Amino acid sequence: MGKLTGRVAIITGATSGIGKATALLFAEEGAEVIITGRRAELGEAVETEIRQKGGRGVFVRADHTQAGDCSRVVERTLAEFSRVDILFNNAGIVTSGTAETTTDEVWNETLAVNVTAVWRMCKLVIPVMKRQGGGVIVNNGSDWSVVAGKDAFPYVTSKGAVGLMTKAMALDHARDNIRVNAVCPGDTFVDRWIEKGYFEGSDPVTVEEAMKESSEYLPMGRFGRPEEIASAVLFLASDDSSFVTGHLLLVDGGNTAG
Secondary structure, eight states, X not given: OOTTTTOEEEESSOSSHHHHHHHHHHHHTTOEEEEEESOHHHHHHHHHHHHHTTOXXXXXXXXXXXXXXXXXXXXXXXXXXXXXXXEEEOOXXXXXXXXXXOOHHHHHHHHIIIIIHHHHHHHHHHHHHHHHTOEEEEEEOOGGXXXXXXXXXXXXXXXXXXXXXXXXXXXXXXXXXXXXXXXXEOSBOOHXXXXXXXXXTSOOOOHHHHHHHHHHHSTTSSOBOHHHHHHHHHHHHSGGGTTOOSOEEEESTTTTTO
């Protein structure tokens, strides 16, 4: 018996990085997993990997900035599994800039992906969870949900919003037996860093450059791994955290300790 045996989980943005690692871990722990993302070839590969390991995963292509796609993901989940026990709002983007330099386009896209899509998915699954007697929501925040950083104004703003959104929903739905928490990763080495560089829109960095940079400013001298964040999400999603709600779980290698 795994920690999530018999439970159904939706994981947004699960085609790579933290989302993929969490989908694989949830399936290993017995969950039936709905995987979402924009890139079909990557989503189908994750679905195949889950099935090859004896789990059950279903990929649904979705752009969570679109209300119709969000609705379709929940409808497909209910059609396949008849319930939703866990929602991990993982999909997100990283953007840079100051208040002065941030464009309307970047601002609107950052909030659409990192904030509005999270609210929309919660709005859709909460009635389902209430009808079935409870559930768990985990939002993907950031260490910048609790402290600010330079030249990341739109991103920091969005992740700060995720933190307080998490706490507000936890209070609103505690008596519905719905726990709402956020995992708050620090710098985590994910695929997009190789593809696009450290931040969206910045000059690309190599793996070696990124690792050297991390050793200079992170207390543990390295980036986190997606699997380490996934283990924290599993804790929040499972009965191991049955008396935890409204919590922002920092998994940042000590970055916010000082």
